[in-house]
Amino acid sequence: MGMSAGPDRLPVIAGVAQHDRRPDDPLGQPDPCAMIASALRAAAKDSGAGEPLLGRVQSLRVPRVLCWSYGDPGAQVAERLGLGPAETVSAHIGGDTPQLLVNDAAEAIARGELDVAAIAGAEALHTVSLARREGVELDWPGDDERQPTRTLGPDRPPTTPAEQSVGLFAPVSVYPLIENALRHRAGRTVEAHQRWLGELWSRFSGAAGENPHAWSRTVHSGSEIADASAQNRAVSFPYTKLMNANPLVDQAAALIVCSLQAAQEAGVPAERCVFLHAGAEASDEWFLSQRGELDASPAIRAAGRALLEAGGRDIDEVAHLDLYSCFPSAVQVAARELGLGSEPDRALTVTGGLAFAGGPGNNYVTHSIARMVEILRQQPGALGLTTGVGWYMTKHALGLMSGEPPRDGYRRADLGEVRDRPPRSAVVGEPARGTAEACTLLFERDGSASYGVATLLRDDGARALAKVSDPDSIALLIDEAFLGARARVDCPPGADAVLLAD
Incomplete structure (x- = not known):
């Protein structure tokens, strides 16, 4: 477990930015790397220090872009910004990866190995899909022979041949399977559970309505979400379209993470800094079909415990949560494993989640962290907790932060694979x-x-x-x-x- 050597080495998020666009014409739109570069400039401006802080970036970290193929998007972004980072870093596919990239950077900063890092990503599937429908080609730069200096996280196939043979090869089939196991655990009828899901997701849409960066700020009632209709078709029992993540977005987000000393030297006002207290990562039994229980996550349970112990906190002390929300089952499993119960009535998102705030590929958690920073700047004594999930409740990353410094420096726990029983056949x-x-x-x-x-x-x-x-x-x-x-x-x-x- 990593920890900081002194107050000057405390890792802070000094600048954040989020952008979106909704073009009617796909031609002439900047590519995702240009979107990332723009978001990083905005994050530097948001810090109050501007270009001098951006110019000190030593590690440029980009979650893997899914809508367009790049060899090393970090290198392309660095060129467009005129930066010369010592390294570019990416991570293997997964919604956990922005938090993983932040945790890894924070630990390096706390150890004195790094002063300033940038974590930024973008997706433009709205524009790419529009171009496909209209039969036009996008003139965007793409693959070259460069590769990131480092790529974090495990690189394993997400499913087994047996799982694929029965149709369990995509999120829209796996997460509703978990959902029905949750329904049975809760003892609800099909109808009662559908109503319950509608009300849960209505709360998420309400949070999106209050988030200025959300892709859709329309607030939906529980029945609008739960009931299948021409505008909200049934996708996979029990999920309607509005219960699914929305990847058809053009969104970018950026974070500038640095030591407290680097922030002070660059002239970042103290009130812009949000302190990173702790980070944790863990993975469950890798393949869904081999897990003890489909609707449980020993890894989230262990990582949540390690995160809160590292920060010297209890879950009840956390004022703001953003639980990864590709589907309702992901939220319910995480809430129960974090000790929030099976029917928590507190807010579980600060963005509105992937269905309403937007589901930009691997990069959603960059947005949720940026939104959390905005909130904690207004409530400096409050604690915020963010989570990310990769594949099928397979790999997890969590972060704890506040406007006030941690009690005992930054700490990180990488727990690897967590099992509570041998794998099932x-x-x-x-x-x-x-x-x-x-x-x-x-x-x-x-x-x-x-x-x-x-x-x-x-x-x-x-x-x-x-x-x-x-x-x-x-x-x-x-x-x-x-x-x-x-x-x-x-x-x-x-x-x-x-x-x-x-």
Whole structure:
């Protein structure tokens, strides 16, 4: 666990910026690297120190851009800004990566290995999608032979061949599977849980309404979110479109992280600095099908405990939270594992979340940290906690910050993979009997059923995975009494599995 050697080495966020754009014409729009450069200039201005602080950046860190292919986007951004950083840093795909990049920079600053770092990213999928629809090519610079000096985080495939074979290869199929396991744990009916989800996500849309940087500031009622309609189609049981992250945005965000001494030397006013107190990272059993429980996260539990212990704080002392919110299940799991309970009535986001504030690829957490800094500048004695999630509740990064300095320097905990039991065996393509554990149903755009996925826990502890498409199996999936009941899977040759009550 890293810690600072003295008050001058305390890591602070000195400048933040967020930008968005909504062009009607894709041609002539700056590329994501230009968006990042613009956000960094704005973050330097926000610090009160301006270009002198930006010119001192030694480490330029860019979460991987998904909408456009670059070799080393950090190098391209540095060239456009006229910077000569000693290193460029990126991270492997995941919504946890901005927090990971911040935690790593803060630890290096606390150790005296770094004075000034910049963490910034951008996505322009709104413009890219518009160009595709109109059949035009974007004249943006792309790949070159350069690569970042360092790339952080594990580089592993997110799913197994068995998971892929039953349709568990995208967030829209995995997270609703977790959601239905949560419903069963809570003991709610399908209808009651749908209402509950609508109200939870309505609170997130309300937070977006108060966030000047949110992509959509429209406040939706619980019923508008929960009920499928022409404007809010069913995507995957139990999620409607408004419960999904919205990646079709053009957004950029930037943070300037430096030592307190560097901020003072650059002329950053004291009231602009927000102190980083602690950071933590951990990963769960990597593959979903091998986890003990689908709707639990031993890694978040352990990382949250380590983060708060490092900061010498309790979760009840944290005034502001932003829990990673690609889907409602991610929020519920994190809230329970952080000790907030299964039905927390406190605010869980400062942005509005990825459905409403915007889901810019890997870069959402750069936005949530920037928004948290804005709030903590106004409430310097308050604590803020941000979280990021990569892949399928697989890898996690957390950060704790305040307008006041930490009690015992900056501390960081990297816990690696956290397990609370040996990995389960996962079986597919063979008959099975067991207890129905989780399920989901994917829909076509016209509202018709595409396919369903069910998991059963066999008596020997293995998890059976099944993809189904026949009407009777699909009807059983959404039956009120399915989860927790005995069921069986038959596997006719050359066809999807068949699900039966047992």
